[in-house]
Amino acid sequence: xxxxxxxxxxxxAGSRVVKGVRFQGLRDVGDPVELGAAYSESGADELVxxxxxxxxxxxxxxxxxxxxxxxxxxxxxxxxxGVRSVADAEQLLRAGADRVALNSAAxxxxxxxxxxxxxxxxxxxxxxxxxxxxxxxSRAASAATSRxxxxxxxxxxxxxxxxILLTSIDADGTRAGYDxxxxxxxxxxxxxxxxxxxxAGKAAHVAAALEVAQAALLASIVHEDPAGLTRxxxxxxxxxxxxxxxx
Amino acid sequence: MRVAVCDxxxxxxxxxxxxxxxxxxxxxxxIATADLAVLPGVGSARSAMExxxxxxxxxxxxxRVAAGRLVLGICLGLQxxxxxxxxxxxxxxxxxxxxxxxxxxxxxxxxxxxxxxxxSAYYFAHSYAAETPTATAWSEGLVAEVRAGSxxxxxxxxxxxxxxxxxxxxxxxxxx
Numbered sequence: 001x002x003x004x005x006x007x008x009x010x011x012x013a014g015s016r017v018v019k020g021v022r023f024q025g026l027r028d029v030g031d032p033v034e035l036g037a038a039y040s041e042s043g044a045d046e047l048v049x050x051x052x053x054x055x056x057x058x059x060x061x062x063x064x065x066x067x068x069x070x071x072x073x074x075x076x077x078x079x080x081x082g083v084r085s086v087a088d089a090e091q092l093l094r095a096g097a098d099r100v101a102l103n104s105a106a107x108x109x110x111x112x113x114x115x116x117x118x119x120x121x122x123x124x125x126x127x128x129x130x131x132x133x134x135x136x137x138s139r140a141a142s143a144a145t146s147r148x149x150x151x152x153x154x155x156x157x158x159x160x161x162x163x164i165l166l167t168s169i170d171a172d173g174t175r176a177g178y179d180x181x182x183x184x185x186x187x188x189x190x191x192x193x194x195x196x197x198x199x200a201g202k203a204a205h206v207a208a209a210l211e212v213a214q215a216a217l218l219a220s221i222v223h224e225d226p227a228g229l230t231r232x233x234x235x236x237x238x239x240x241x242x243x244x245x246x247x
Numbered sequence: 248m249r250v251a252v253c254d255x256x257x258x259x260x261x262x263x264x265x266x267x268x269x270x271x272x273x274x275x276x277x278i279a280t281a282d283l284a285v286l287p288g289v290g291s292a293r294s295a296m297e298x299x300x301x302x303x304x305x306x307x308x309x310x311r312v313a314a315g316r317l318v319l320g321i322c323l324g325l326q327x328x329x330x331x332x333x334x335x336x337x338x339x340x341x342x343x344x345x346x347x348x349x350x351x352x353x354x355x356x357x358x359x360x361x362x363x364x365x366x367s368a369y370y371f372a373h374s375y376a377a378e379t380p381t382a383t384a385w386s387e388g389l390v391a392e393v394r395a396g397s398x399x400x401x402x403x404x405x406x407x408x409x410x411x412x413x414x415x416x417x418x419x420x421x422x423x
Binding site: 001002003004005040045070071074075076093094095096098118119120121122123124162163191192193214215244245246 | 259260261262265266269289290291294323354355356357358359360361362368370371372373374387404406407408409410412413
């Protein structure tokens, strides 16, 4: 098995990185390229950029952000938010992204997962699942769906997804720890990698998530201070987690 | 040093070009005459082979290797260089080296993430792996690098493997 991955997540609105708590109250925390570079230098294994507004106007801005990030960084990154077609996915990959994350569009039309996987490969398709109480929510967590998180993860895998990005809305931004029960249930139900997301507050939370998932998404825990990622990595090693030597 | 990256619709051409530009290489379009030709690749084997053939790149690459000029295949680019791949119900490859690509049987697939090859960790993202007598390096028992004549193939993505990947590409340039 490859090494466990630490993946800082940058929520992007327009050309800026923002952060909210439980999907509300967005505030500006920096430039995506500069923050991405700082994370890369601090040992990030990958990055995720999520366009949290995903407007048509914002899409052109997002592609430009992706192009600038790719120029600067030599680590993999995933881009999500508003990806609705094979053409959207291709445009982002051609700009330098490695994977696209699908959320609401895949819930509305699950065949989209297959279409993108057939064209760009399973490794290029991440299905992002936002769950509250084990149920899937869509449209930046604002709308309920009829699906359970475990069942939707299994369907996404069957349709060609190469990875699941599982965010617990209950835990997001609280820094009280990942939703380990939900993450373990989804991870056990699929044979593709799972990224745990939402709730990281200290190294022990991340270490616990990496016991049940292949990667951990990091937001609040490192956002205001990318050097915090260096300290987090050191603490994780102290807890016995084997990480990549990024030198 | 002039590097030409085969653009056949594969998604990651720009990432590969940017990685070589960071190393000071000049980028060109002519696969036949460049000092180093790169066959990148993400996506599915069948559509990639069809695109290569439609653009006549299959022939150019075979001639280049026969003439002893360096070609670097990355990820799917390595798998397409083999004789055959199991992907998409079975696809005939370029036959630049003996062997075939088979679906990964153990662990989570796709195999995503950083894994050691010798002393360095590189980034992998693959569902198939090569079986070939030309392997020169391995990662967790899987073929990570192959060499056959003037063809070098890597299963990992040096263009996305940070400082270690940059050093790997620099060594390729120095051999071209």
